[in-house]
Amino acid sequence: xxWHPYDLDHLAQEIVLKARKKDPDSLNQAYKMRATCAYGLExxxxxHLRLKAQKPAKAEFVANVWTGFVGLMAKADVNLPGDMxxxxxxxxxxxxxxxxxxxxxxxxxxxPLAVLTALCDAVVWxxxxxxxxxxxxD
Amino acid sequence: MGELPRLLRRxxxxxxxxxVNDLPAPYSCSxxxxxxxxxxxxxxFFNLGFMEVTPTAGLDDWIPKPLxxxxxxxxxxxxxxxxxxxxxxxxxYRQSRVKLADDMKKVDGGAFxxxxxxxxxxxxxxxxxxxxxxxxxxxPFGSQVxxxxxxxxxxxxxxxxxxxxxxxxASQEVx
Numbered sequence: 555x556x557w558h559p560y561d562l563d564h565l566a567q568e569i570v571l572k573a574r575k576k577d578p579d580s581l582n583q584a585y586k587m588r589a590t591c592a593y594g595l596e597x598x599x600x601x602h603l604r605l606k607a608q609k610p611a612k613a614e615f616v617a618n619v620w621t622g623f624v625g626l627m628a629k630a631d632v633n634l635p636g637d638m639x640x641x642x643x644x645x646x647x648x649x650x651x652x653x654x655x656x657x658x659x660x661x662x663x664x665x666p667l668a669v670l671t672a673l674c675d676a677v678v679w680x681x682x683x684x685x686x687x688x689x690x691x692d
Numbered sequence: 693m694g695e696l697p698r699l700l701r702r703x704x705x706x707x708x709x710x711x712v713n714d715l716p717a718p719y720s721c722s723x724x725x726x727x728x729x730x731x732x733x734x735x736x737f738f739n740l741g742f743m744e745v746t747p748t749a750g751l752d753d754w755i756p757k758p759l760x761x762x763x764x765x766x767x768x769x770x771x772x773x774x775x776x777x778x779x780x781x782x783x784x785y786r787q788s789r790v791k792l793a794d795d796m797k798k799v800d801g802g803a804f805x806x807x808x809x810x811x812x813x814x815x816x817x818x819x820x821x822x823x824x825x826x827x828x829x830x831x832p833f834g835s836q837v838x839x840x841x842x843x844x845x846x847x848x849x850x851x852x853x854x855x856x857x858x859x860x861x862a863s864q865e866v867x
Contacts (some may be wrong), residue, residue, distance in 0.1 A: 555719045555733065557775045559741035631730055662728070665737035672739040673763045 560626045560669060566676035570619045570684050577611035584681035587619055588674040595634070595667055596655040603648070606640030613640075619677055623670050632666055634658075698773050700754070705860075706819045707756060718772040725766055736769065739782050740851035745769055756817070758857050760839070763815065784808045789849075809851035816854075833858065 573580050583605075590598045599620060605613035617638040624636040635654040639647055658666075696715045704711035721727075725747060727734040735744045752765035765857050771779060791803035810816075822830055833839045844852040 555746060557741055557743050557745050557772070557778075562740060607774065630735060631728075631732075665728075668739055669737065 558629070560629075560673075562626075562669075562673050562676040563680070565622050565626070566673060566680045567639065567684075569615070569622055570677060570680040571618045572618060573611070574684055574686060575617040576614065578686040580609075580611040580615045581685055583612050583615050584674070587616060588671075588678050589670040591667065591674050595658075595663060595670065596652055598670060598683050599635075599651065599655060603641040604639060606638075607642050613638075619673065622674055623666075626669065626673070627666050630650075697770055697776075699776065700770065703754075703817055706817065711754070714750075714753075716748055716751055716754075716770045718770055718775075719743070719745045719817070720770045721745040721750065722745040722751050722766045722768045723749055725769065738779070743769075743775075756859060757857055759815065783811050785811050785851075807849050807851070820858075848867070 570581070570584070573583075587598065587601060590601050602613045602616040602620065604617065620638065621636050624634045627634055635651045637651050639651065697718055700715055701712065704715065721734060721736075725734055725736075725745070727736045727745075729735075732744045734744070736743045736745060751768040751770070752760075754768070755763045755765060786806060786808050788804070788806050790805075791800045792798065793800045833856075839856055841854055841856045842848075842852045843854055
C-alpha cells in the first residue's frame, strides 16, 4: 500500500553521465528518444536497432534508457521485454521482441508510455545540464 | 494506517459533521476502481510513481449529493496528506505563452511566461459565510442553484470558467 516514486531523475542522471563518459557525441540521442515516445513503446525500442552496428555508443545510450525503464516498470509488476538487439540480427529475433510489445493491450500500454515519456523528459533535462560542449552531430 | 486525510476532515467539517467519525483511511479506493489488480490490491500509475490502493466500501457517500450524477463513483481514491501536493502538481495543466510585439513577428521583450491551471473537471468545495438575517433572502442565482461563473479577471488568463452550485450544508454553524 502507498506511494512508490520511480526516482526518474536519479536514473536519468546516472544514464546521462555514463553516456557522457563513453562518448559525449552520443548525448544528442536524448532528443530523438523523447521524440519517439509520441509513437509508442515499439517505436522507442526500435530506435536502438539502427545504431547498433555503426554507432555503438549511441545505441548503448538508448539501450540504457530502455533497460532502466524496464527495471522501473518491473518494480510495479509490469513486465516488458528487456532484450536489446541490432539491425543485423535475424528478422525472427527482432519479431519476437516486437510481438511481446504489440501483445500488450492498448489500455495497459498507456501507463508505461507515460512513464517512459517522463523518463525521457528527465534524460533531456540532464543532457542539457551535462553537455560538454564538445561533439554534436546526430 | 497513517494520519486521517486533512482535506477530507475539512470537507466533513463544512458539509456534514457526522462524516468526521467515519473517515476512510489513506490508500483506500472505490470498490470497482479501474486499475491493474494484483495481489497487492489495485495499482494506479502516475508519471512519477505508482500507488497501491485497497478497495473499500462506502466511499461514494462522500460525493456531495448535488454532484452524484457528475462525479463517477468508481474513481475515488483517498491518499495520504504527504502525497496530495505531488498529485495535484503532476495533474496541473501547463502552457507556455508569449506576447508578440505589436509591429513585428517576434516576442515582445521579456514577454514569455508559463501558466498553470487546475485540470478541467476539478471539484472545489468552499464555505460561504452569511449573517443569519441574510440567509433567507440571499439568492444570487435567482430561482436557480447552479450557474456558470468566470472567476478572476485578466489574471486568470482564460482559465477561470467554473460551474458554481450552491448547497446548504446538513449542519450550520451558529454564533
